[in-house]
Every structure is written in structure tokens, then in C-alpha cells.
Amino acid sequence: MIDVSTVAEIIAKELKKAGVEYAFGVSGETLIPLMDAFRKTGIEFILTRHETGAGFMADAVHQLTGKPVVLLATQGPGITNLVNAAAHAFLDRSSLIVITSSIPLSQQNVVVRQNLPHEEILNPVTKYTATIRGTDAAQVVTRAIEAATSERPGPVYLNLPVDVAKSEYTGPDGFTSVTKLSFTPLGTGQFNDFTEKLRNAKRPIAIVGNGANKSSSVTREWLEKWKIPSLSTYRAKGILDESTTLSLGPIGLSKVSDQVQQSFIKQSDLILTIGFDPAEISGRWLQTPTTEVMRINIDSVPALRGYLSPHEEYVGEIGLFLQSTMPAETPSNNEWSNEELDQHRQNVKNSLAMHASIEGLSPYKLTEVLREVMPKNTIVTADTGSHRITASQVWDCYEPLTFLQSIGLATMGYALPAAIGAKFISRDSPVLCLVGDAGFEMILGELGMLKQLNLPIVIVVFADRALSRIKIDQEQEGYQVYGTEFETPEYTTIAKAYGGEGVIVRSLDEIQAAAEEALNRDVFTVIQAEIDPTEYVNQM
Template sequence: MATTVEVLVEAFRDAGTPFIVGHPGGESVEMMQAARERDMRFILMKQEVAGAMLASTWGEITGSPGVCLSTRGPGATNMVNGVAYAYLDRAPLIAITDQYSSPTYETGLRQRINHQAIYAPITKWQTSIQAKTVRHQVRRAMRTVSGPPPGPVQFDMPQSETTREAGTYVAEAALQPNVSHFRPEKADLKDALSMLRGARKPILLVGMGVLWSRASSQLVSLAERLGAPVLTTGKCKGVIPEDHALRAGCIIGGLIERKLIQQSDLIITVGLDAVELQPKAWPYTIPILSIAGTPDFDALVPSTLEVIGDLKLLLQSFAEWVEGGSDWGVSAARIFRDDVVNALNTPAKGLSPQRAMEVARAVLPRDTIATCDAGASRLLVVQKWESYGPREFLTSNGLGSMGYAVPGALGARLAHPYRPIVAFSGDGGFLMAVAELQTSVREKLPIIVIVLDDEQIGLIRVKQEIKGLPAYGVHTGGMNWEKLAQGFGADGVVVDNERALADAISFALKQPDKTTLIAARIDPSGYVAQFNALREL
């Protein structure tokens, strides 16, 4: 009969996840051995938080839950930020923490922490694995992580349970549900179709639900049918190809997008999740039609009418049944894109961050997968980098965590072994995950890392300047980027102009099996003007 860890590992493999990632503890070794015996990969990370982010990114891209683990106590607490990423950025993740057996937990104090209490606010479910019930627990977990909105669950793994014989059931439920969805009748959508019929200038605001439902092509069909401009959240870059004439740009909660939205007479939100929006009051009085796979319980967006169902089928139905729209979308989208470009084209001495992004996009192939860290540079990356397919741009939006770009890129590399992978990061965010450069090299997960080096924590420096405060406590600098990369076995180069950056990226692309760190020394003097133009702070 199978042991507890064997049941778990086989379930992970059967769900489509061929690896476990993390930094193990003593109680993890039996699970690692069970994985090895089943040809599953174990990827050793240097930081538990990075392991959870890598596994979460795999889950986002593939739909199969990522699996990460840590030791008890300090490992479990260090993994919290990565699990919080999965929770607020809506990624399917199973996070496993070693734990004492019950007698030891009740009598000892050293490294005794109530993991479930810590993880309760940032997971959809927590449980302590027991041999007799593990088959049921793993099935519940698989359904929980993938149910909309996707998110993490946490397993405590008591040391007494790992090699015990797993309990059996007379009849076991399927590992994951087999759900049938039905297309709505046209009469069911009459109120929504009436709203669409009466709109002359509709606009689409698109969120993560489109990704969960894999409904990008249906979204594009609806936009084309309506002739409506499309704004996406940062997580959704690429759900409409960003060279499409109706693609306007990204929702960032700033003043610049209000000019576009306030021209419309109907806002159509598609799969919009409130976690993607700035935490401020909704600024529009325009009627709102919400099309989503799940009801809105946050009440942040004041929808006039909500249509809930299978999002792919709903979008397909609307695209077929709605009457042809106006042609305002193409010109409105173009004007908005031009406004954003003009707002970002601030003068610079030397290499500007906006030109660095334009150079990178011009040199890197169309099918490149990009990850982006949080910080001042993200504003430029989100607006300047173009993605042409869903899940081709990966960032932390709901949590907004620094230190994401490198582990996110490693997760993307596992999901896309043969596509170019680039990680964009500021110097501060990169240094939070610098040890995973060694993971990239050792685990043969080659990526290109472009660090936009402004020698400061740029976003905080921007806020200091806007508030009339001197720069204090925000400077980094002093890095020998080439030696740092070489110390981990990667290539490293420092550039300070457009030609050198283009050459460095081109050279990295010619070495697809090599991890490359490119430090681009940029002039950050335009940040304040850019932030003032695009976003309320």
C-alpha cells in the first residue's frame, strides 16, 4: 500500500506538475525520495519565498497547481510572502510546511509555531495531513486551489504521518472535477444585450477572469464586434495582442486613463477582480455591465448589471448576438497610446528607462515571456513592453511584491522550455532575489535578467521628492554586477547606452543555454514627471 507522501506526490504528478520546489526540512526528505522514485524533479531554492513565487507562476501559466515546501518554524514563516503572492495574485499553489508530530508539538517549545494560524489570512484552506484521510485532503486541495478565484492552500506535514500507510476509500472522487458548462440562451442575456445595443461608445476593462477561463480569443472577438477600445490590468497584458488596433493600454488607476474612460457611455468589465485595482473609490458614474465567472462580493465596482457564467461561453455568445458597434474604438485607443508615450518621453542624460524598454522590445523576439518586478521601473515596463499573448507578461500586481521577477522567470522557464525568458527588475528588487541566480545556473533554467540600475529604491525616492523631502535611506549602488554574475556562474555585463544594451541582449540570445545578467545604468530623473502624468500618488 502507498504511504502518505507517495499518495501526495502521485497526486501532484497526475495533476500535471512534474516538480516540487523549495528549501526542505528534516520531515521533507521522505517526500523528496517519493518524488525522486517517480521521476519528479526537486528544485532547491535559496529562499522559501522565491520557491513559492516560482511554483505560483508555474500554476498561473499552466493551470496545474505549483507545489512548494519548507521546513517548520523559520522556513514556514519565511515562505509567507510567496504564499501571499499566490493569494493576492490568484495563483493555484499547494504550500507544504514540515511540522512536529502531535505529542512533540504539545510538549516542546523550540520552533513550535501555529502554521495554520499564520497562513489562514492568506490561503483558501489549511489542513494538517493525516495518513487516514490524505486521499480526501489532496482531492479537496486540488479543487480548492483551482476554483475561481484560484489561490493557495497550506498543508502541515507532521513528521509522524509521512511514511504511514495511507487510508483507502471504497470509492474515490476524481482528483479534479469534471464540470460541464452550458451556453446561455439568448433570452437570458436580453437585459445585457439591450445595454450593449444602446451604447455608442462602449469600453472594455479586462481583468484576470479572462485568464482563468482561457477566453482571450473570445474577448478579442467581442471587442472587434463592438469596435470598443480595450484597457487591461497589468496581469492581463497580452490577452488582446498589444499591436491590435483596439488595444489602448493598461489600467493603472491614474488620471491619464480617466480621459479615455470618461468619453465612453458604457463600461464593460470582463473578469475584473477588485484586487487588481487601486484601493480607492470608483471614480466613474458611467453605467457598468459586468461579465464575469464569479459574482462581485467586494462592491468596489458599482455594476449596473452583472452577468455571471462560464466566461468563455458568455463572451462567445455576446460576440455572436450583439449588434455591430461603432468605430470609435480604433481612434480612441490610438490617442490614448499616444498620450501615454508622450507622458513617458521625458528628457534624460544617458540611457532613460523608457528607451531601455523600447530597445529591449525591439531586440527580443515576439514570443518572449517577460516578468517584471515591483518598483519605480514597473510603470515603464508595463507601459512600454508589448506582449502578444495571454500569460506572456508576469508580474505581482495584487500583492505588488519586490523580488518577484527572477523566481517568476524561473517558473516561466519551466513552463516554456524553448522560448526566450526575460526578467525586468530594479536593482533593489533584484537584490532581494539575487541568490536565485545560482538556482538558474545550477538547475539549468537559463534566463536573461535586465536590471534597471538607478542606484536607489526608486519608488520611495519619487515619493520623497514629491513630498519635498530629501533623499534619505534609499540609495543602493556600489555593485560590481559583472563579478556578481560570474560568482554565480552566469554571464554579466554593464551597459549605459542604447547600442550597448541592444548588443548585450543580442549576444545573450545567441547563448540560449546561458543565464545572463545585464545591468543597464539608467537616468531616473524623469520618474517624478512620469508618475505625476500617469498615476495619482
């Protein structure tokens, strides 16, 4: 029997044992027992302004620490408010432990108020759901943690009736954790067969995805030693230093740059996908770039057919496999020249930059200036919108997990709370939030968290007073522009009201000065960049 008195306390103890350090959410009266158990156990609860924002903060903390994080909400509106964050975590493979309270078990068959089918609501966007009882809490929690952290990771949901939370725990201990040992999944002959294919390839190319982040250092070393030029999904930016010749840039968002990348892939004679997750790219990649070339997948889970379907795949621990096939020296028959790789890198940038000469403030050039001003170790969060497509291509990452965004769900409102979560857990790293005015206003209330937690981040709002991506579609398809334009306030005033600083910029010189000043402040800064969206039409 476990030496605890309540179900809430056993839940907190099991979570703490699994490495959970933080819970983000909005409190409610039915959550009091669990919140108090968190306090006693040493799990820090961070009160946010909205459940969606809490989920995105928790996501960023998980991305940067690799540990599961709790998303906490009350019954009824609490659970409906967090569905968007859970869906993001589901498609972007984040280990969130979603816990909500619910009305007492004794009332669930008769009470209507705030009585919703919690598990049914979250079941489609979680890996595991359960309603906790007084006799199974420890085992349910350990099972949920295992589901959240196993490949591919994702959110799980625990429904906690308030009367159960307060009750004395009478059940068994949690399941004993399984020690996961590294092993060699292949025989020597299979390793030799794989490396022989690489040594015979004259123009191999790799597509690196989110799954490789867990073994980023060995992945980088392996690609460099084999001299394999690599494209990355947006979640894998920085695994290979994007300023180097072998890094060919990201894929999956911009149709313009994707066309250049797909054309280049056709020059290869061997395509490797490493940790590649189809949730990270658009349907344009359903069509395999070339059918004749050998494609090999290396991942912790089998490939999803249809997206760059492999002819062969090696399923297991990515880092172990790459370490086992690390070459002593680069194969002599590799024909990629630095000159042609550098030329392709320039071609990708030119596909977007050639349209950046406009009268107003160019989003492309604005991002270039920010990259020059901000330190190399800056963590960027980018919201969904036209600015993200441009920024994701222009901004070079030198290290992995320094460019966070919502890829699988592509939800707006992600960047600000994700920046809060990133700065909360990485106090020594500069954090830059890139957000459109529409996405900023969806989650504006979370600005209050910045003063509360003393987080001096830099927020750049790409202000064009329109849903530019949708507006472009309307114009290109011959529709009248309708329902995609809006008015905005001066965000400088709002920033100051929340305890920060604000500035409006309309030129590259002004954005440079504003960013430099923001880096030296001990409070957050909102930079309202009055951009000209004209170039977006040629970058999508």
C-alpha cells in the same frame, strides 16, 4: 483501500492524479519521506536557494500551465520564509499547494524548538488549511486541490507531521473528482437583452482583467467582432494584442497614465468589465469614473463592490458567455473611429514619454529598445519598483501571459525567480527579467539555479542605487532623503561567478548590442543598466 504503504505516498499519488508535475522548495530532514514519494510518483522536485524564490518559481509555472504546483518547505524557518510567496499567490490568484513538515504529533504539546502554529501563520493568506492525519490524507489532499483550483484560484496549505508522513495509511480513498460540464446559464431572452444593450451603445468600452486569461482567445475574438476598445489590468496584458488600435493600454499603476485613461472612459456610454479583479488595481479606481453610464460585469464570481461597481452582472463561465453573445458582424452604430482610438493610445504614451528626454540612460527609452530587440514571443517578468511602472506601460504584449509580475501584493524579489520558473517551463521562449538593483539583491542567490537548470535568460538590472519610488515620495512631500539610497557591487562579476555573463551599459546603443548578444548565448546574461532615474518623477 488504496494500494499504498505510507501517508506520504498517498499524498504524492493524489497530487499526481490532480495534474501536479512539479514541486519547488528547500528540502529538510523531516521532508525526506514526502520527497521520496514525489520521486517514485513522478513529481519532479526542484531544489531552490530560498523558500520565497521557490514560491515565485512555482507561481510562474502555474501561470503558464494553468496546473497547480507544490511549494515545499520544512518546519519552523521554512514556513516563515515562504509566507511572502503564499501571500503573493493569494492576492494574484495562483493555485499553489503549500506543504510543510512539522514536528511529530506526539511531541507537539511538549516540544518548543521549531514548534510554531503553522496553520495559524498561513490561514490569513490561503484558501484552505489542514493538518494531515494518517486516516484522512487522501480526502484532505483532494479537498485542498479543489479549493486551490476553484474560482478564484489561490494557495492552500497542508501541514504534515513527520511521524504521520512515515506512517501506514489506513484511511479511505480521496473524494471522487466532480466532472464540470459547460452549460448555458442564461435564457435566450437574457442573452438578447445583453446584446441589445451592446448594439444600442455608440461608444462602449471594456476593462479586461486576469479572469479573462482562461478564455483569452474567445475574449480577443469577441472584443474585435464587437469593435470594443479595451483597457486591461497588468495581469491581462496581451489578451488583446497591444499593438492594435482597439488596445488602449493597461491601467492601475501609473497615476499619470491612469488620469489619461479615466478621462477617456468618461467618453463612453457603456462600460464592460470582463474577468476584472480589484486586486489588480490601486485605490484610485475606488472612485467610479462615471456614475451615469451603464456598467455591466462579466466574471466567474460576483463583483466586489466599490471598484467599478456594476449595475448588472453575468456570473458564470466567461468564455461560454462571450461565445454565446458573439456577433456575426460589428454593430453599425459603433461610433469609435480608428483615428481617435489611435490618438488616445498616443496620448497615453505621451503622458510618460514627454519626460523621457534626459541626459542619462532613460528607463523609458531603454524599455523601447529592449522591445525592438527581443522577439515577439518573449516572456517578461518585472519586479516591483519604479522601472516596472514604466516598463508595464511601454512594453507591448502580443499574446496573453507574456508579462508576469506581482500585482496584488506587489512584492519585490519576484522577477528573478519568476523568470527562472517561466524559462523552466517554456524552454523555447526567450525570457527577459526586468529588475531594480534593490529587488535583485533581495533574491540574488537564485542566480545559482540558472546554471543548474541550464536556463539562458536575459536579466536587465535597472541600477540607480536607490529605492527611487520611495525617494520620490520623500522629495515630493518635503522630507529629507533618508534611508532610501545604498551602494551596489558590479553585478557582472557576480554573474560570472554563477556561471553566466555580465555587461555594464550606459547608453541605448550599448543596451541594444548587449541584448542582441545575450539572445545568442547559451548561458544567462546580467545586463547592468546604469539608468538616470530623473524621469520617474513624472511617470508615477
